[in-house]
Amino acid sequence: MKLKQLESLLGGLQQFSNPKVELEQYPTGPHIASRMLYTAENSFGDVCDKVVADFGCGCGTLGVAAGLLGAEHVIGIDVDPESLELASLNAEELELDIDYVQCNIKNLGWRAEVVDTIVMNPPFGTRKKGADMDFLSVALKVASQAVYSLHKTSTRDHVKRAALQQFNASSAEVICELRYDLPQTYKFHKKREVDIAVDLWRFVPKSKQGPEV
Amino acid sequence: MRLLSHNMLSSNIKGVTNGFPLRIEAEKVVVKQVDLNVRFLKNMFPKIEWKALVEASRTMGYAELPEEVEPSKLDSRDFLQKFHHALLELVLEEGALVCPETGRRFPVSKGIPNMLLHEDEV
Numbered sequence: 001m002k003l004k005q006l007e008s009l010l011g012g013l014q015q016f017s018n019p020k021v022e023l024e025q026y027p028t029g030p031h032i033a034s035r036m037l038y039t040a041e042n043s044f045g046d047v048c049d050k051v052v053a054d055f056g057c058g059c060g061t062l063g064v065a066a067g068l069l070g071a072e073h074v075i076g077i078d079v080d081p082e083s084l085e086l087a088s089l090n091a092e093e094l095e096l097d098i099d100y101v102q103c104n105i106k107n108l109g110w111r112a113e114v115v116d117t118i119v120m121n122p123p124f125g126t127r128k129k130g131a132d133m134d135f136l137s138v139a140l141k142v143a144s145q146a147v148y149s150l151h152k153t154s155t156r157d158h159v160k161r162a163a164l165q166q167f168n169a170s171s172a173e174v175i176c177e178l179r180y181d182l183p184q185t186y187k188f189h190k191k192r193e194v195d196i197a198v199d200l201w202r203f204v205p206k207s208k209q210g211p212e213v
Numbered sequence: 214m215r216l217l218s219h220n221m222l223s224s225n226i227k228g229v230t231n232g233f234p235l236r237i238e239a240e241k242v243v244v245k246q247v248d249l250n251v252r253f254l255k256n257m258f259p260k261i262e263w264k265a266l267v268e269a270s271r272t273m274g275y276a277e278l279p280e281e282v283e284p285s286k287l288d289s290r291d292f293l294q295k296f297h298h299a300l301l302e303l304v305l306e307e308g309a310l311v312c313p314e315t316g317r318r319f320p321v322s323k324g325i326p327n328m329l330l331h332e333d334e335v
Contacts, residue, residue: 073217101214101326103329110221111220114261
């Protein structure tokens with residue numbers, strides 16, 4: 001599938017109608033989501049025929065993108081039931097079979113061997129400090145191949161240090177810097193639209209590195 | 214939820230030492246057709262907890278998987294078809310997942326298990 005085609009399919013997905021501020025629900029726009037998954041597949045082969053989990057899936061954009069690019073099994077996890085319902089509808093609309101689980105990422109009970117790749121747009125931790133690092137910590141335990149995640153560019157050094165020193169990543173690379181066009185989602189947003197610089201990261205978990213046999 | 218997901222999930226209630234596999238209570242099971250992908254199945258086979266898959270598929274009304282299985286079975290198209298069906302085509306639509314140690318029920322509604330823990334379970 002071409003990048004443009006992927007982006008346009010993702011552009012047709014339903015987004016949150018009543019986003020919840022405490023969960024930092026910001027939609028992952030089709031521009032960023034399509035580039036994220038397209039890179040994961042075309043530069044690293046981390047999507048097609050793989051088991052992919054979408055942590056904090058919200059209305060399901062990243063998981064749907066993985067499904068469109070040929071992931072064999074996709075699981076979306078979110079704490080919010082309304083998001084999961086919307087995500088199910090989005091998957092159905094595109095005729096994708098995606099499993100959804102309602103769970104708090106922090107309390108996830110999971111055998112670690114099965115999931116190859118995790119894609120996520122975690123809460124940036126501006127409302128609840130450290131939320132993004134909680135996601136990353138669990139993701140690096142569950143994924144066997146790679147974790148793709150978005151983090152604010154302003155936290156780059158911190159993310160790298162935490163991933164390598166605390167969460168046992170064997171590598172943590174910024175693949176590209178993107179602009180997150182954040183439309184005015186909540187009342188407390190003063191400007192109509194803001195551009196936030198975010199990094200697209202690829203992390204490799206330790207001791208599971210290397211091609212599959 | 215399909216049984217590949219079931220094969221990874223475990224109960225993570227505070228104090229539980231062996232939360233896997235979750236017992237299934239099936240009220241409604243649907244079958245969704247998925248294309249067979251031999252490469253994926255062969256790759257996945259060594260990662261699957263076989264006993265849990267056999268037990269889970271039986272509870273869902275599918276009793277075709279053998280109790281014990283040798284990797285050489287993966288050359289049999291007939292076996293692959295059954296493995297594929299159990300792993301990816303059976304969907305638990307309504308019912309519950311039950312913690313094997315505490316008996317706590319996690320309800321499954323519209324195919325989505327609710328694995329949220331109460332405050333005193335974290």
